Amino acid sequence: xxxxxxxxxxxxxxxxAAKGAGAETLVAGRDPGRTAAxxxxxxxxxxxxxxDDPARLAHLLRGVRVLVNTAGPMALTAxxxxxxxxxxxxxxxxxxxxxxxxxxxxxxxxxxRHAGVAVVPGAGFATAVVEALAHRVLGKVPDADTVTxxxxxxxxxxxxxxxxxxxxxxxxxxxSYEAGQLLRAPDTILSFDLPEGxxxxxxxxxxxxxxxxxxxxxxxxxxYYTSRLGPVLSRLAVPLxxxxxxxxxRLPSRSRQEPTAGSSGSPSRIWLRxxxxxxxxxxxxxxxxxxxxxxxxxxxxxxRLESGGTVGVLxxxxxxxxxxxxxxxGTRLGGVAAVPGRANEPDA
Numbered sequence: 462x463x464x465x466x467x468x469x470x471x472x473x474x475x476x477x478a479a480k481g482a483g484a485e486t487l488v489a490g491r492d493p494g495r496t497a498a499x500x501x502x503x504x505x506x507x508x509x510x511x512x513d514d515p516a517r518l519a520h521l522l523r524g525v526r527v528l529v530n531t532a533g534p535m536a537l538t539a540x541x542x543x544x545x546x547x548x549x550x551x552x553x554x555x556x557x558x559x560x561x562x563x564x565x566x567x568x569x570x571x572x573x574r575h576a577g578v579a580v581v582p583g584a585g586f587a588t589a590v591v592e593a594l595a596h597r598v599l600g601k602v603p604d605a606d607t608v609t610x611x612x613x614x615x616x617x618x619x620x621x622x623x624x625x626x627x628x629x630x631x632x633x634x635x636x637s638y639e640a641g642q643l644l645r646a647p648d649t650i651l652s653f654d655l656p657e658g659x660x661x662x663x664x665x666x667x668x669x670x671x672x673x674x675x676x677x678x679x680x681x682x683x684x685y686y687t688s689r690l691g692p693v694l695s696r697l698a699v700p701l702x703x704x705x706x707x708x709x710x711r712l713p714s715r716s717r718q719e720p721t722a723g724s725s726g727s728p729s730r731i732w733l734r735x736x737x738x739x740x741x742x743x744x745x746x747x748x749x750x751x752x753x754x755x756x757x758x759x760x761x762x763x764x765r766l767e768s769g770g771t772v773g774v775l776x777x778x779x780x781x782x783x784x785x786x787x788x789x790x791g792t793r794l795g796g797v798a799a800v801p802g803r804a805n806e807p808d809a
Contacts (some may be wrong), residue, residue: 463748463763464489464508466542467532468499471556471585474756475529475763476503482760484689484767489521490532512538516544518573521669527763529584530555535562552766556586556755560636564673568714571776576774583668584735584762584777586611586786587757592676592778593667594747594794597729598735599677601743601799605735610684611653611662611729637683638674646683654684655732656746658690660687672776679735742767747787747795757789 465476468490476499484678486505491495493509499509510517518541522528528551532538535557538570543566546553555562557790566582575581589608594663599605635646646664653662662685670719675680727753764782765771771780787794 462487463523463527463529463767464522465529466490466538467530468492468495469531469533470745470752471501471755472531473478473503475531475556475759476754477765478756478760479529482504482764482766484630484760487525499799507633512541515541515545516802518542519549522546522551523548525549525551527552527554527766529759529763530557531759533557533664535559535582535791537540539582540565543569546578546580547576550576550578552578554584554759554762554766555582556585556587556759558585558668558672560666560668563668563675566774568674579766579771579776580763580774580782581766581773581782582733583672584730584759584780586749586751586758587667587755588669588672589762589777589781590747590749590754590786590792591733592672592776593783594731594733594745594797595673595677595679595735596778596783597787597794597797598733598743598745601797602735602737602741604737604739605679605741606738607681607736608679608683609734610669610673610682611660611687611732612684613655613657613660613732614686635664635683637664637670637681638679638683641680643671643672650688651685652688653732655687658729662687672778676776676778691709701709740791741799743797743799745795747792747794749789749792751790754786754789758786759787 463479463484463486465472466489468488476486476488486500487507488496489508496507496509508521510521515630522545528546530542536559539555539562543553549712557677564583566580569580595608636643637646650661652659665684667684667685670682670684728748730746730748733745734744762777
């Protein structure tokens, strides 16, 4: 049995995709009224429990083989739900792109193996597709030691969950891997020559940084989200936005300050560059509806876990391989090629 915890737009898409694929599916959430309404809309059973009550979570997970967590901010919901799944012998999957969730997950590897279950954070567009793109681009660069990821901000109105995740990413600040060590990144606004033109971009310490560093073994990995404000205004606005987020305030539903991860509306685009010490480099990009791709990825991850045989903590890319995320209908892959010299280096 597959349970989707969280009845926002992402949860409903995943539950619908899982049910359509023939999985026995039910929905769950913190709000009984909202969860019941979602269950009626999908014609599936439902359960409800807060995340801070271990006894109720144990009851919630009775008979469940795979839990897919879509309730954000994940940094608040993931630790309790991971722990509950390990106690109940239930596989855990989430759609997070929060670095804190990945750092929370990896120390649980031994416990997950002992429980005979898998823990898979980041089973969504924001990380699984980035891992797949990194695999393609890295194949063009021998002995690559650096990966730079730039996500272009999609348009559209964001859900409460996405807004919460965006605020959590802002509050966390920028983080990157340097020589294999996870370090705080300075708030340096860079400009990149992307397929859509030159764009200013903000450093973010997101889950994809961890996922790519872990699955590829590349020692230097950084990630940026494009800003709609341009370099000058971004340098002024980003520190204020970070302070706002750290004070517990969420971004407005239509923000002109920061990009979002996983919103519906305009397609999300990811551009990635890999390079080595000798100056060889390659770039590539991928574009898709982040919301639809996330639903397909999470549903497929749950299906594979339900079939058995996988235990421990792993990335979605390690579970699914590089082919599946890039093969989702509507996904466009382009520009995966070596580039001469040091083309596409960011400008400060």
